Amino acid sequence: MLRRPHQAAPALRLGQACELLSGKSLTKPAKRSFVTLHSARCGSKPSPASPAWVIATRSLATSQSCLKATHSRFTRSKPASSEGSSRVETDVLPRTPDLAEIAAAVDRVTKGFMAHTGIPSEHMTLTALQACAQTDVRQVADSQERQSKVAAAEDRPTSHLLGLEGDASKAGRSAVPKTSPSIRPEDIVDKVSDAAFAIVTHPAVVITPKVLKEYVRLQARLGRPETLPHVLGLYASKPKPREAAGAITYVDVNPNKAEKAVDSAIADAALDAAIEAQDMDAAIGVLENTYSAKAFLRSKLIKKALLPATAVTTTPIALYVIATELAKIQSSWDPATATKIAFVGALCYAGFTATIGMVAAFTSNDQMKRVTWAIGTPLRHRWLYEEERAALDKIACAFGFSEEYRFGEEEGEEFLWLREYILRKSMILDAVDLMPGMN
Template identity: 75%
Template sequence: MLRRPYQAGSALRSFVTLHTARHVSRPYLANTTWTIATRSLATSQPCLKSKRPQSPQTSPNATRHDRFTRAAKSSSSSSSNSSSDEVKVPDLAEITAAVDRITKGFMAYGGIPSEHMTLTALQACAQTDVRQVADSQERQSKVAAAEDRPTSQLLGLDGGASKAGRSVIRPEDVVDKVSEAAYAIVTHPAVVITPKVLEEYVRLQSRLGRPQTLPHVLDLYASKPKPKELAGAITYVEVNPNKAEKAVNSAVADAALDAAIEAKDMDAAIGVLENTYSSKAFLRSKLIKKALLPATVVTATPVALYVIATELAKIQNSWDPATATNIAFVGVLCYVGFTASIGMVAAFTQNDQMKRVTWAIGTPLRHRWLYEEERAALDKIACAFGFSEEYRYGEEEGEEFLWLREYILRKSMILDAVDLMPGMN
């Protein structure tokens, strides 16, 4: 049975791998940022030394939001002052406890969180580089293993028993904890997923190597009900997911697709594709941004050519002005139309950028232009999950790659067209 590309429930599956190779760690900011962010989210005491009296007109939610904003601003200044001091990297237990406090504090907020508040919560969850902490813990475990020689084990049985009774936190568990906390923050019903929030979430999950939730969050970006606060109660308004303004930015879509490919998760890659390049919102946005101006020029071209033909008719005296205008207009219009048609065919049928996925014969030119980003994404997926050697293209086996081949064929595309392979054209 063929595998389905994406299911709504796939966002809640267990996480698999750890890829954290893109982030430059900043260990000297760890303790300061964790303390301020978690204290502002999970406690009722502000991080500033002096407190201003609360005005009677200010609501409790507004006061908590201002406290969160002040704490976020003070964290940057305090971290710059402590950059010269050497700070110990927190262990995995501290990171887990801090993430729990941040999540609980964010969920306890009664109103609609602002974009800045949501971004601050996501950035607070991702302040510490888990990879560096994991490497440090691995070095400590190697040193401890070297010290546990047979002689020392015989002389200190009580110490070994106490070590065996301790609960060990694995780095993979901490990565899962941070990823789940970010997912809980973004999917909170009162949170509005703005383009900046989506970009920050994709960056965080890419750093952690957990792209499994990206398809669901990309779908929520377009279809999540919009919260509104009326008379102290929050109501939710349904939105149209096919609007052009709901289209995911191409840079964010590329980052999400690269994260799924790096994690070797084809289901997540296809899910990202379905919710970005294949969505109606993305296609409508492309029509507005790239086709509106050329369509306006094409519509106005006959009018401009008729004006030019009228001026050309005035510089001759062989025919009457009406006949000369008509002849000039037909001639210029045929020349411009023929030249533009040749240029459009040459632009829409070029295949130099294609590697493995090409268009099937007979596919309309308008379809090729409209779905070019989707074809390029499928081409990237096929090159990532297939053989890297060019002479082995088409030799892939297995249920997953066979399903990918059929999926591409349903999109009016061909994977490894024989007539376009090296030596066959």
């Protein structure tokens, strides 16, 4: 059996940490493909990766999440006699990873990623984030809490008197992992959240849409949306790293470009995570860095307004060509007069019809629940900021009363601030004339 050299010992510990997070040490090993990650270098020859980083990235590259296989297994005890009493089902609790082991493994993965020199590739960053997300820390904490409650209930004097402590209780207590009393589940959740934040905010990391989506998914699972507004802002404004002659330089970018707009699906996921955690500050921060950003508005203009604007521009030309052809098939007027009459009539018909349809589309309020547009708001403003209004509507419904007849009765400094914030956006929260029974 081959042995690794003595200097690769830190690499082995780092690989073991990555395997712990990916769940390899908890289940039967399976066949998988190993992928070696290389940093993306521009204009220079890539330097050889250190043994520690190669072993770490190979361990992190697994795409199998083995921790999902920890299900409860039931075994049946043999009958006490042939006459036969009913069989007793014993619930054998699965072994869950120790919180101290998870904390140590997360630290090793973070240190291994930070020790890498050069610009990490997108795949490398995604692999590190996925390694941190392999273990559902909240589920592990809830499982250990339930197990501790079961063990405490079985140790009660009543259980001893009633003879309820048998082989099942012994088996259940033997499966409960022993954790350090100084480590709380909340601390582990914070550690994983801080590790993901440190990876994404590393100066040499380029935040791509895939990296941003993975980070939002991880923080949503952990229930820690406090850093989402900052990372969403970094997605548009973070300087772009460039490597030349072995040195990394950073180039400022324009955060208002349309290509820097956050995708609507990612923005919705971040907003849902903030609402689920009942964090209004994080929800408003997500709103400001997504739907209210200039990059998002410019992207919407390019994607949704460019084609209609082109159609409006070319419609008069097409109508004039049609009017010219119609003038040739009549003999009542001269061609020039007939062309003018046909062109003006067709243009008025198309213009009036398009205007009525546009007003009907921009003033529809069936999708509005609590947040509506103020009277006199221009139609172009309503169309451009409709996603922002819908997000504020979702926030108001989430943090306010759920009963429709109690809309407008919310009190407190936080909700009053939300009402004023919505009013500054040319919107109204709970307009009286649009409430049920008032229109």
